[in-house]
Amino acid sequence: MSEQDTSRLLHEATRTLPDHDTDVETLVRGGIARGRARRRRRRAGTTVAAAAVVAAVAVAGVTTGATGPQGVRDDADVGDRPTSAVGVEPGRLAVPAAEVPATFAALLPDVEVGPVQRGPDHPFVDDFRHTAVDFLVDGDLTRFEVEPLATAPTCPELARSTPGAACATRGGIEVLRAGPTGADGVRTASAWFMGYRLSATSWGPALDVEQLESVVVSDRWYLGPDDVAAGADESGSAAVRARWTDLAPTDLAGLLVDRLPDDGSVSRPRDYRADPPPFADHSPGFSMGTSLLYRGALVDLQVSGEVWEELGTFDDYAGCEQLECEERPDGSVVTVSVRDDLDGDGGLSQWVMLTRPDGGRVSVMASNTPDDTSAPVDDEPVLTVDQLREIVLDPVWLSGS
Amino acid sequence: MSKPGFEDFARARTPALVRSAWLLCEDRHLAEDLVQDTLAKVFVRWDAPFRGPIDDPVAYAHTALTRTFLSSRRRRSSTERPLEHLPERPVADATDATDLRLALAGALAGLAPADRAVLVLRYLEDLSVDETAARMGLSPGAVRNRSMRALGRVRPLLDGSLAVTHPRNEGTHE
Secondary structure, three states: OOHHHHHHHHHHHHHOOOHHHOOHHHHHHHHHHHHHHHHHHHHHHOOOOHHHHHHHHHHHOOOOOOEOOOOOEOOOOOOOOOHHHOOOOOOOEOOOHHHHHHHHHHHOOOOOEEEEEOEOOEOOEEOOOOEEEEEEEOOEEEEEEEEEOOOOOOHHHHHHOOOOOEEEEEOOEEEEEEEEEOOOOEEEEEEEEOOEEEEEEEEOOOOOHHHHHHHHOOHHHEOOHHHHHOOOOOOOOHHHHHHHOOOOHHHHHHHHHHOOOOOOOEEOOOOHHHOOOOEEEEOOEEEEEEEEEEOOEEEEEEEEEOOHHHOOOHHHHOOOOOOOEEEOOOOOEEEEOOOEOOOOOOOOEEEEEEEOOOOEEEEEEEEOOOOOOOOOOOOOOOOOHHHHHHHHOOOOOOOOO | OOOOOHHHHHHHHHHHHHHHHHHHHOOHHHHHHHHHHHHHHHHHHHOOOOOOOOOOHHHHHHHHHHHHHHHHHHHOOOOOOOOOOOOOOOOOOOOOHHHHHHHHHHHHHOOOHHHHHHHHHHHHOOOOHHHHHHHHOOOHHHHHHHHHHHHHHHHHHHHHHHHHHOHHHOOOOO
16 A cells, blocks of 8 residues: 555545534534633643743743843843843833723823723733733723743744734834734734833724834833832732731742652742742732742642632632532632643643632642753652642641631 | 634634544544644634744644644553554445445554554645654654554555555555
8 A cells, every 4th residue: 555545545534524513613612612711720720820931931041131049140042032132121010910901091091991801711910020911992802911021922023923013123112013904903012122022902993003002112011210129019919918818929939848748859940039929919819829840840839819709600710610629618629630731742730729718729730841841850740639739728828728 | 702713713624623633533522522622722822921823823733633632642541552463353345435434443443542643644634754743743753663654554454445445556555
């Protein structure tokens, strides 16, 4: 049998699969439902955790302008980053995600800005170095995102994959403009500025590209030098922390280390001490977390609280709509993930999450790789489900436990 | 908000994904499950914050399909083993499409999942050795070896089907 014969047989066998048996709509709906569940799980336990992102970046050595633990700037791996990205000390972000709409309103007084959109289709990320938030402007969906240059695509990279996009330098700032494109007239602008890429996108005609560009090049998104000196970026609001936990973000790493089996090495991401512990204050909710390397692989702890009624049912909030939950006598539930090879590259992660009836939540994720791009250091995640469960059930993380 | 473009893309690609998945899984229900898992991964990646658009969504989706299949089979590997020798099941005289599909399923059934994936990528999706290697995360040499091995194992079972469906091709075997 020749290769041609083999190919013809395979094509013939599948060509004759009756297409009318394929319920495309059902499969697409099912895929979207699973995608939403997958994204919720990632938000809950793994990838949205800024700590994990920072850890991955640090371990991969792709630090852009960040100062390492020894105070030595490391630009060696910047690669083809644009000139504006190299050697720039990242600014301190001044605007929490929840306040982005108000900042838009201040920058663009002629438009009507609506509230933050929350839900499974709307990313909401808020920490010291990452922002992603959806809201309405004159009724059109608008998204604002901030990411550190270390993980951002360059302007030429982004332009290659964005229809109708072009890069330019205006006022010394590298910017990308694109659109309107598609049936919705999507238009976007990005700026590579003060150590970050800022991006604003509008799904509709409410904002034109010039307005979007004026937003992303504004220095209103950063703290001024006086604010930084005064400690205005102190990690998290004491009031919101007090509602949920007795801990400060700086407590988490040490407490997590204390609860790991003592038969393995523990280390911290290279620039750990250079970054403030991630803490997001979205009153009355909050989240904070930490990451470390145990036996060379990433372990990530997240402690958070939300008013779950605003997000859907309790079962949905706890992940019970998609995963097996174990209800405990106090009404809290423990959700356990399966080992998940998200990218099919041998990198595995598994997590256990405790969700309390008041919305308090603790999750711990263990992987078998130090970051998203490195080879596995072991065949299995470095902590078992039982070990993860023991950590999340420890009463130390949330007050009132 | 619906994700701009994703649903249209998913509707357009789902039939092709189902065809590939069916060959990988040999079972319609498992194939549809695999396709939904694949669509879920593409959905998450489609407009993930901090990441640009997918350069080639079709290739991305098919790569996700292949790797999800291989990953799921690795998880089940404690209970599933490729057979040392393929079963001597009778191959139907492939006089209609159903018989041909059954014959093909039978031929693929005893292959290791990775060998099966190599055949599907190389001969259904018509990918080159290098493209197959990239999609599976293997070296090109490993793809060649698996391809030769897999062809050698399915050839005896598929020759009959080939003869019936394309009698004029008899005698053109490697």
